[in-house]
Amino acid sequence: MAERKIRVLVAKPGLDGHDRGAKVVARALRDAGMEVIYTGLRQTPEMIAEAALQEDVDAVGLSILSGAHMALVPRVLELMRANGQGDVHVFVGGIIPESDVQSLLDMGVMAVYGPGTPSSKYISEIRAAVLGEVVA
Amino acid sequence: MDLVAGVLAGDRLALARLITRVENDTPEGREALNRLFSHTGRAHLIGVTGSPGTGKSSLVNLIAKAYRNPVDDTPPCKVAVVAVDPSSPFTGGALLGDRVRMRDLAGDPGVFVRSMASRGALGGLSHTTAAVVQVLDAAGFDKILIETVGAGQSEVDIARLAHTTLVVEAPGLGDDIQAIKAGILEIADILVINKADRPGVENTERALRSNLELAHPERMRFGSCGRGGKDNQPKTDLLQSSADEIWVPPILRTIALQGSGVTELKAAIERHLAYLRSSGEWQQREHERLQTELNQLLQAVLVARWREGVSDAELREVVARLQERELSPLKAVEQLLDLDAVPESY
Numbered sequence: 179m180a181e182r183k184i185r186v187l188v189a190k191p192g193l194d195g196h197d198r199g200a201k202v203v204a205r206a207l208r209d210a211g212m213e214v215i216y217t218g219l220r221q222t223p224e225m226i227a228e229a230a231l232q233e234d235v236d237a238v239g240l241s242i243l244s245g246a247h248m249a250l251v252p253r254v255l256e257l258m259r260a261n262g263q264g265d266v267h268v269f270v271g272g273i274i275p276e277s278d279v280q281s282l283l284d285m286g287v288m289a290v291y292g293p294g295t296p297s298s299k300y301i302s303e304i305r306a307a308v309l310g311e312v313v314a
Numbered sequence: 315m316d317l318v319a320g321v322l323a324g325d326r327l328a329l330a331r332l333i334t335r336v337e338n339d340t341p342e343g344r345e346a347l348n349r350l351f352s353h354t355g356r357a358h359l360i361g362v363t364g365s366p367g368t369g370k371s372s373l374v375n376l377i378a379k380a381y382r383n384p385v386d387d388t389p390p391c392k393v394a395v396v397a398v399d400p401s402s403p404f405t406g407g408a409l410l411g412d413r414v415r416m417r418d419l420a421g422d423p424g425v426f427v428r429s430m431a432s433r434g435a436l437g438g439l440s441h442t443t444a445a446v447v448q449v450l451d452a453a454g455f456d457k458i459l460i461e462t463v464g465a466g467q468s469e470v471d472i473a474r475l476a477h478t479t480l481v482v483e484a485p486g487l488g489d490d491i492q493a494i495k496a497g498i499l500e501i502a503d504i505l506v507i508n509k510a511d512r513p514g515v516e517n518t519e520r521a522l523r524s525n526l527e528l529a530h531p532e533r534m535r536f537g538s539c540g541r542g543g544k545d546n547q548p549k550t551d552l553l554q555s556s557a558d559e560i561w562v563p564p565i566l567r568t569i570a571l572q573g574s575g576v577t578e579l580k581a582a583i584e585r586h587l588a589y590l591r592s593s594g595e596w597q598q599r600e601h602e603r604l605q606t607e608l609n610q611l612l613q614a615v616l617v618a619r620w621r622e623g624v625s626d627a628e629l630r631e632v633v634a635r636l637q638e639r640e641l642s643p644l645k646a647v648e649q650l651l652d653l654d655a656v657p658e659s660y
Contacts (some may be wrong), residue, residue: 183338207407208402210407211407213431214410215411216414217414217417218411218417222420224421234330236332242390
């Protein structure tokens with residue numbers, strides 16, 4: 179039996195065209211031994227939920243710099259729950275005002291990672307969430 | 315949830331989850347493959363291979379779209395895509411980016427796209443790609459498009475798995491010597507020159523065509539029959555019928571980003587399918603594929619079973635004697651298996 183591979187979807191919902199952050203995260207997760215599915219720019223919440231389903235991912239990262247996170251994130255979560263994927267861990271990155279972070283967490287988001295977050299932090303937290311390991 | 319029942323009933327979450335079990339080669343995945351096997355063997359497996367950057371993913375996107383929205387009055391096919399990208403040899407991680415080119419397929423319930431990492435396999439697919447394709451076959455997809463990792467010259471596993479293999483080239487990637495090397499071009503059932511709006515497309519096509527002619531001398535003889543002569547008349551019928559049975563890979567030009575050439579490409583794929591069926595080659599390939607699969611499985615299981623009865627110490631000792639050159643590898647095998655001599659046919 180092969181070892182358990184963590185599969186992560188890194189997606190860019192909405193209309194902003196800045197995918198540098200998403201690519202940096204995707205690369206860091208790849209280098210941490212994960213299988214990262216990258217879907218490119220300007221995805222609708224429907225496209226993201228569909229990709230998460232077909233790829234049977236353990237976690238979904240949403241990178242949003244447009245300010246539309248309070249509309250996009252709940253829609254993705256809702257669609258994923260409707261698909262039976264309520265157990266998949268969703269994390270958010272990008273430009274998210276401090277005042278919105280708690281509401282996102284309350285919706286069921288695993289974590290919000292702003293600019294400057296060290297990659298070791300999100301790597302170990304994703305690993306812990308998916309594998310049930312304790313964060314060192 | 316019983317995943318096998320879910321897959322057979324068309325449940326997409328069950329399908330996605332079972333593919334993961336099969337990809338990870340878990341006991342549950344193996345058990346499911348046993349139960350699903352009688353439902354397989356119906357899908358047309360289409361392989362798409364070629365160098366990195368030739369446009370394989372964009373072409374797969376186009377072909378899938380063409381099967382979903384036929385321009386003629388054929389019914390739309392259910393299409394699955396398995397796209398393999400390489401795993402890092404250092405970290406085991408992978409960036410699977412083929413979906414970026416396949417966004418046109420989003421939102422269509424008749425399409426299922428799955429990305430796979432090669433996980434250390436070197437033949438252009440991963441070790442469990444064939445098994446994942448079986449699951450999709452059992453799930454009732456009519457066409458399964460299998461995209462290999464960007465392949466160099468010898469990643470030819472796809473030809474063993476697929477019924478129809480497309481090799482994708484692009485202008486400017488190599489001269490006529492590249493074209494006559496052994497390997498990937500030999501496995502093509504259909505040759506596609508993508509990015510055909512780029513300069514150099516004539517040279518690429520000429521190199522591929524002359525390579526094909528070298529590979530099919532018997533057909534060449536027939537094709538250039540015009541030279542006449544005393545012995546060409548009585549054999550014409552014979553040559554005609556044998557030429558009918560030979561599939562000569564067509565060379566097609568496409569521009570995936572503009573969607574041009576895809577109607578012709580789909581027609582060529584369907585022509586190849588008709589040829590496979592009428593010539594008996596479908597059965598033949600199926601036979602060879604299952605035979606290979608059985609051999610590989612037998613080898614793996616025989617070795618595993620034998621290994622269970624051998625202690626680590628015994629094996630270490632034999633390797634030590636090999637290292638001291640006291641024993642040759644063949645003699646070591648004879649000793650380990652308690653044979654007078656290894657069978658000549660091994």
